[in-house]
Amino acid sequence: MASVSDTLPHKRERRKQDRPGELLEAALDLFVEKGFAATRVEEVALRAGVSKGTLFLYFPNKEDLFKAVVRENVVHPVNQGAAELAQFQGKTGELLEWMMLQWWRRYGATKASGISKLIMSEASNFPDLATFFREEVIKPADAMVRSVLQRGIDQGEFRPVNVDLALHSVMAPLLFLVMWKHSMGPCCPTSEQIDPEAFISQHAQLLVRGLSNS
Structure with a gap:
């Protein structure tokens, strides 16, 4: 019989699944606070807790x-x-x-x-x-x-x-x-x-x- 831990997704897997939503939430916050021109992708990545490279895996540009x-x-x-x-x-x-x-x-x-x-x-x-x-x-x-x-x-x-x-x-x-x-x-x-x-x-x-x- 599989244990509970076996049936639940690992924290790292859950984190990966959540990343697009976390990036969108961070981007929304910054776009509303600063506007489009003043928002940098580095700031979005930082607020979402990921690297800029990770952001570009999901969204090629601002x-x-x-x-x-x-x-x-x-x-x-x-x-x-x-x-x-x-x-x-x-x-x-x-x-x-x-x-x-x-x-x-x-x-x-x-x-x-x-x-x-x-x-x-x-x-x-x-x-x-x-x-x-x-x-x-x-x-x-x-x-x-x-x-x-x-x-x-x-x-x-x-x-x-x-x-x-x-x-x-x-x-x-x-x-x-x-x-x-x-x-x-x-x-x-x-x-x-x-x-x-x-x-x-x-x-x-x-x-x-x-x-x-x-």
């Missing part, structure tokens, strides 16, 4: 490392949300508010939301990364919002509007909250802090009233 961080922390939540939206059975106004709140809870409220600030700040200096982010994050997210707005129009709940313009009215307050969180928010006194979920709910309700076909 750009590939950044893309992996985005796919893990941004693309994945967007894909999850899209799958859940398709199953929603309630009114479109309720769906719109739910979608916006879920965006905040799964992304905006996490440290990964600092990636949005990074992209806004550094996109012009790294056009290839900006293109990557647009293709894998912005376009799918826009398509998701567009589908919700079109659903409301098709079901007669929303009046006909330019959906391509209206989607920015949905996303703008969410991006504002992220920028506030990673810039002025920490510098402001408690009395000036914004309750993100209360803000989002109010904005969603204002949007639904403005879009209402009744």
